[in-house]
Amino acid sequence: MSSLTERAEQAVGAPPAAPTPPAPPSAAVEPLPNIEIEGPGPDGPELVSAVVAWSRVMDDIRVIGKNEKYDAAGTRYNFRGVDRTVNAFAPVLRRHGVLVIPSKVETSHRDFKNSNNKIQRECTATITWTIYGPKGDSFPAQSAGEALDSADKGTAKAQSVALRVLLLTAAMVPTGDPDPDSTYAERGEAVVRTPVSYRDEILDLKTSSARIKQITQELVQLNLIHATVKNEFGEDETLHALSRRVYDERLGGGQ
Template sequence: MGLRENAAAAAGRTLTEGEQAADETAPEQFAPAPDPMADYEPGDDDPEMVPVHVAWLRVRREIRAIAKGELYNQSGTRFNFRGVDTVVNVFGPVTLKHGVHVMPTEVTATYGEKTTKNGGKMRECSVLVTWTIMGPKGDTLTLQTMGEALDTADKSTTKAQSVALRTLLLSFGLTPTHDTDPDADRHERGADPIRPAVSYVDEVCDPRTSAGRLRQIHHELKTTRQLGALVTNEVGEEEPIGDLVVRLGKERAAGGGQ
């Protein structure tokens, strides 16, 4: 029994011949939409029908790495980088091979103005881009990246979106540079020069030097094995500096020094 017949029965009547004919010719309601990929057979040059995450993994396997082969050298600032054109030139053919589409589906931009050191005006643009990554079977991933750019004319938005695209491909692709790790070079620090015992005498004999500081000096001299070094004390006589520090330390401690 169809929907029309059910409705008519609920109302206590039967369908007329015209209603029955219309019901028989009416399309099936709530039928699922046909799958456009159901009968698709990949050709020799077409990607294999795999889920999007598998297709993206295959892209990553082929790309391996992108080196920082471009040089920025302006206004005393110098560094190597991977430009958006370089990154797209590498990713473009490989994503095409594996049937991966990278599409910006939403862009939110904010703008500001910056003044250069020469007094010129530059337009600043920051964008938040929502990306849809579609695989060969039509399933998708949704990602977001941000980009910022400055321009004196009308290209800050385009530049900011290009930065967001480069960030997406390098970050989502976990694309290494194969550059030398900054931590690969390890430099041992040289030992600090030992402070000679005689250089402590004036501080030790100064009545403003606290008992606590004298204990610290004694520890330093002990660490450098100089407690027995002879120095001229406060009365002009020779005395091992270790004994001098201990004697004056006891005197200041007895006198209430800290």
């Protein structure tokens, strides 16, 4: 009997293979739209100054909505990703003969362990850009981006975020969100927050990393930053140390 047949007979009595565990949740992303913008034509873009060309880019980029959704690890929010932003800007920049070139990149890195004891690298990139117009003149701009990665992609991610920040900020791109003035809320008596209430909010899995940064600023203003509370392990810990530790854990977990 051949070895192939023997293995087949042994497999008959073998227990069924364990089911494949479900994939972890990831961000729900809509397909990028097709951008159809008429090119500059055979004669190229109109030879105007860099500032005028950029203002025309602003005029063409009317809105980039926050259509991408993140829903994982207990955190939900909408955002405008790098790909969606570049997908909207690239054809418009070409139409008006505008180049966006990084002329100086400054980065800083910090390594730490997340809650799973896995090494993460945080990268902050500050980039000086030169924006050229169709006549060859230019003006400078600067933006910064921050990213986390467990491999070797942190610097590239941070630079991509800095590009998104530059394009959205320099072009003053609307989000399409409701105007804050469209709602009215009558101000009532201010609620006095206690150190314990801040502790509970920091430890809540629904509290985003951005909110934790905001909490830290509130604690400084309220002179509660060094207040001591019982953490989730029943140990004494200052709110400053607790917020920083949880913030790092949330970033390390992709939140």
